[in-house]
Amino acid sequence: MSKIQEIAQAVEAGKVKIVGGLVEAALAEGLDPVRILNEGMISAMEIVGGKFKRSEIFVPEMLIAAKAMKKGVDVLKPQLVGKAGVGLGKCLIGTVAGDMHDIGKNLVAMMIESAGFDVIDLGVDVSAEKFINALQTNPDTKILALSALLTTTMPSMKQIVEAIKSADLKDFKIIVGGAPITADYAQQIGADGYSPDAASAAALAKQLAA
């Protein structure tokens, strides 16, 4: 079995204690960190999601797999982040109200930070009010990044964008993403951009802030 397969199996099985070591070993073998992330961890979470959907596993197993993935991401982080560019400005990021998923949002934050932004992470379950307060406290924000993983929290993303627009806050761009979000949906709710993954979110943020 390849190292990548071992990592995928360990993430899927929620083997929190061994994932970090396996990722270290894969890096020591010279495997590409992006491949380890995509093929070893993100694909394992897709399998976990599929099993959950078919009621073969339940929330606790999904949670433990998420913990295992986080251990792997911790080891990968220094390899994934490039040299920070300088002074691209502030980016506020958060997972929208009602949504507790943060692995994707954390990856996006990490890539945006490594692109050269000063990232303020507001966490998960972030209300429109909290985003607005953060924007008022940080009037020099260049990018506001919203993540949603549930179809049931997509309306919350829309409501947040609407609330921000009616609060008449300007001079920054809103980017959105997350598994159920599409470019069409982003356009429909008035966001300035959509990207499907963390690396392209960082590229988009850079492009919009220029």
Ligand code: B1M
């Ligand atoms: Co949840 N969950 N979950 N879950 N969970 C999903 C999302 C689900 C698809 C599983 C399934 O049924 N197949 C499903 C949603 C179905 C739907 O909405 N149609 C689901 C459900 C139903 C639920 C609960 C409702 C379950 C329940 O309680 N009955 C519940 C909701 C809790 C809540 O949020 N209120 C719930 C809970 C949880 C856990 C807490 C157990 C755990 C999250 C732990 C954590 O995040 N700390 C969890 C997990 C782990 C998952 C799956 C298995 C994996 C998610 C993940 O981390 N993927 C997920 C199934 C799946 O995704 N296939 C599932 C890896 C991560 C890297 O990918 O987050 O998609 P992702 O991020 C990607 C892109 O989406 C993108 O970049 C990242 C990659 O580069 N991206 C952006 C993300 N944000 C972006 C922002 C951008 C740009 C790109 O710009 C700003």
